[in-house]
Amino acid sequence: MKDFKGKTAFITGGAEGIGFHIGRVLGREGMNVMLADIDTTMLAQAVETLKNEGLKVEGVALDVALKEEWEVAAEKAVATFGKVHLLVGNAGVAATGAHKHLTETDWRWTIDVNLMGIVYGAQVFHSLLKSHGEGGQILNVASIAGIHGVSFSGPYCATKAAVVSLSECWRSEFKKDGIGVSVLCPGFVKSRVYDSYRNRQARYGGPVYHDDLVKEKPARKYNKELVVTGIDTEIAANRVLEGLRNDEFFIFTHPHYRELHQMRVKEMDAGFDRSDVSPALVDVPRKGAILT
Numbered sequence: 001m002k003d004f005k006g007k008t009a010f011i012t013g014g015a016e017g018i019g020f021h022i023g024r025v026l027g028r029e030g031m032n033v034m035l036a037d038i039d040t041t042m043l044a045q046a047v048e049t050l051k052n053e054g055l056k057v058e059g060v061a062l063d064v065a066l067k068e069e070w071e072v073a074a075e076k077a078v079a080t081f082g083k084v085h086l087l088v089g090n091a092g093v094a095a096t097g098a099h100k101h102l103t104e105t106d107w108r109w110t111i112d113v114n115l116m117g118i119v120y121g122a123q124v125f126h127s128l129l130k131s132h133g134e135g136g137q138i139l140n141v142a143s144i145a146g147i148h149g150v151s152f153s154g155p156y157c158a159t160k161a162a163v164v165s166l167s168e169c170w171r172s173e174f175k176k177d178g179i180g181v182s183v184l185c186p187g188f189v190k191s192r193v194y195d196s197y198r199n200r201q202a203r204y205g206g207p208v209y210h211d212d213l214v215k216e217k218p219a220r221k222y223n224k225e226l227v228v229t230g231i232d233t234e235i236a237a238n239r240v241l242e243g244l245r246n247d248e249f250f251i252f253t254h255p256h257y258r259e260l261h262q263m264r265v266k267e268m269d270a271g272f273d274r275s276d277v278s279p280a281l282v283d284v285p286r287k288g289a290i291l292t
């Protein structure tokens with residue numbers, strides 16, 4: 001994405017944290033910004049803050065897990081700014097805990113927000129990003145946890161890995177429509193992601209606060225400690241701007257995590273090496289179609 005000025009970005013989970021700061025850097029580049037969030041109190045504050053900084057920003061209530069709300073939010077974005085060029089699928093929640101303690105509702109909540117929130121976004125916005133012919137872009141916010149699984153974080157890692165995979169699928173699929181795709185994979189960034197249950201919808205059990213979860217299970221305090229020692233949200237947002245400008249597909253914010261990725265690649269290579277000498281595969285051809 002080369003030109004930002006005068007174009008429009010729609011950012012989910014834009015009321016605070018990484019999404020809010022992405023909104024700020026894009027607004028400073030001259031973009032119109034529609035912040036969308038389930039937390040309407042924080043959303044109103046976010047819009048006011050950025051408007052006071054002279055940026056062209058509006059807000060819209062959106063629960064990304066509800067497709068009908070996506071339709072209404074998209075209509076508001078078009079009615080307000082005319083066209084939409086960039087969709088940032090940033091809203092996400094972190095349900096963590098030992099596998100034996102995670103309930104089906106924990107899984108449903110995380111899948112509906114982190115994965116279906118990305119799917120619905122593309123279903124509703126694809127035609128809007130394409131129709132004006134000025135070029136569109138989708139930035140999906142995954143996580144480094146989508147590149148390598150982490151213990152006690154099953155729903156989070158599984159949904160973030162799905163977001164990485166979907167982004168790969170869409171990169172080639174949407175190219176013909178003039179829509180580029182990027183995926184942001186941050187490590188720890190100072191935000192309130194450790195307190196994600198604060199925004200849990202009533203249908204998944206309603207809000208619970210981090211401090212109360214820690215009273216119940218003291219080990220949960222590490223979730224906060226890891227997040228608050230992360231990099232600043234401003235830094236992550238500046239990196240996003242760089243990544244979009246350079247048309248990067250994988251946008252990373254923590255270079256030292258390369259080690260994790262290399263560990264995985266090494267392990268996979270060893271798996272391919274074993275398959276190459278496997279007696280069970282002796283008659284299997286070593287060539288054939290490879291799809292990307």
Ligand SMILES: NC(=O)c1ccc[n+]([C@@H]2O[C@H](COP(=O)([O-])OP(=O)(O)OC[C@H]3O[C@@H](n4cnc5c(N)ncnc54)[C@H](O)[C@@H]3O)[C@@H](O)[C@H]2O)c1
Nearest residue numbers: 013016017018038039063064091092143188189191192193
């Ligand atoms: N902070 C980190 O360390 C970190 C690391 C890797 C990836 N991420 C990802 O970055 C993204 C942003 O998280 P953050 O760190 O800014 O956390 P955050 O909790 O500070 O912000 C998340 C925002 O999403 C909103 N939200 C939650 N559920 C929603 C829903 N159903 N519909 C619409 N909005 C909803 C919240 O109200 C909040 O404004 C998430 O996808 C998260 O998984 C964060």
